[in-house]
Amino acid sequence: MLTKKSILLSLVAITFLLVANSCKKCTVADNNEVTGIIVKDAIIYPKVGYISTDTGIKHFTGVGIHANSFEVSFDGGHTRVPVNWGAYDILANPMTIKCKASILNDVKVDAINSIVTYTSTATTCKSCEQDRRIENFVLVPTISSGSTVWFDPIITEN
Numbered sequence: 001m002l003t004k005k006s007i008l009l010s011l012v013a014i015t016f017l018l019v020a021n022s023c024k025k026c027t028v029a030d031n032n033e034v035t036g037i038i039v040k041d042a043i044i045y046p047k048v049g050y051i052s053t054d055t056g057i058k059h060f061t062g063v064g065i066h067a068n069s070f071e072v073s074f075d076g077g078h079t080r081v082p083v084n085w086g087a088y089d090i091l092a093n094p095m096t097i098k099c100k101a102s103i104l105n106d107v108k109v110d111a112i113n114s115i116v117t118y119t120s121t122a123t124t125c126k127s128c129e130q131d132r133r134i135e136n137f138v139l140v141p142t143i144s145s146g147s148t149v150w151f152d153p154i155i156t157e158n
Contacts, residue, residue, distance in 0.1 A: 026125030026158045029102035036107040037140050043073040044090060044137035045080055052092035052135050058118075059149050060090040061142075072139055089143050091118045093136040095153040098124035107140050109147075116143050119152040126157045 034040060047069050052058050060066055062085025070090055071080040083090065091107065101124040108117050120136045136153075143149065 026100070026127050028100060028123050028125060028158065032103040032105070034105045034138065037109060038105060038107050039088065039139040039141070041074060041076070042139040043077050044139060045071040045073065046135070046137065047071065050094070050133060050135060052094045058092045058094070058151055059143070060092070061085065062089075070137075083139075085142075087142060088139050089141075091138050091140055091149065091151075093118050093120040093138075093151050093153050094134065095120060095122060095136065095155060096131050096133050097122045097155060098126070098128035098157070099130040099132055100125045100128045103134070103136065105136055105138050107138060109143075114144065114147045115150060116140075116147050117150045117152060119154065121154045121156070123156050123158060 051060075051066060051069060055066070057066065060070065062083065067085065068082070070083050072083050072088075073080050093105070097103075101122045104119075104121045104123075106119045106121075108119075109115075110117070118138070
């Protein structure tokens with residue numbers, strides 16, 4: 001005959017197993033991706049804090065006071081060189097995300113309508129309580145003058 005203590009322990013164990021298995025684990029990719037016209041393997045190093053956040057500038061062409069505010073690396077960060085503004089522009093798509101996230105940065109060109117769209121899609125974990133600010137700097141071939149650049153930050157939570 002089962003005792004009340006055995007029944008109670010069994011119920012507690014079953015409840016624990018149900019709760020433990022029903023908790024959704026958050027998983028995001030371990031790496032970030034870039035697509036479109038973004039120069040692959042380029043790492044942007046700003047020389048000062050949050051440039052796009054502080055200035056509101058998101059399209060850097062090498063003109064103005066921020067022309068010397070960046071360096072770039074094409075070899076995984078081993079060497080840094082000044083940006084060749086004749087060949088490249090830098091775009092920023094700032095956002096505030098949770099502490100654990102993966103980012104997909106994509107820059108597409110609609111040459112017919114002279115529109116460049118920079119989309120940053122962040123997949124984050126709701127369970128991560130700490131926020132962090134990122135600027136999402138990317139190196140792109142020089143954008144034609146007269147083009148309109150659209151910035152589309154998207155944040156999804158798991």
